[in-house]
Amino acid sequence: MAGKFEVYKDKAGKYRFRLKAGNGQIIAVGEAYESKAAVMNGIESIRGNAAAAALVDMSEADAPAPPAMR
Template sequence: MAGKFELWVDKAGEYRFNLKASNGQVIATSQGYASKASALNGIESVKTNAPDAETVEIEK
C-alpha cells in the first residue's frame, strides 16, 4: 500500500494535510491554508517536487 495524503480543517478554520506512510505514520504535516484549493495545490507541489528533493544535513 502506498502512502496517502489526508486533508482536514483545523480549529482555526484553515486547511491542512498530512502525508502518511503505508504503516499509518505521519511523515509530513503542512502549513495552514486559507482555502481547500490552496491546500490541494500544496499536495500537488509535494507530489511534484519531493521525488527530487535534496537531503541537507544541518549541523548544530
C-alpha cells in the same frame, strides 16, 4: 499499503494536510491554508518537487552550510 495525503480542517477552520506512511504513521504535516484549492496546490507542489529534492545533511556540527546559505 501506499502512503496517503489526508486533507482536513483544523479547529480554526483552516485547511491542512498530513502525509501518512503505509503503516498509518504521520510523516509530514502542512501549514494552514485559507482554501481547499490552496491546500491541494501545496500537496501537488510536494508531489512534484520531492523526488528531485536535494538531501542536505545539517546534522554534523562542522558541516559547511549549503551554498544557498553562505
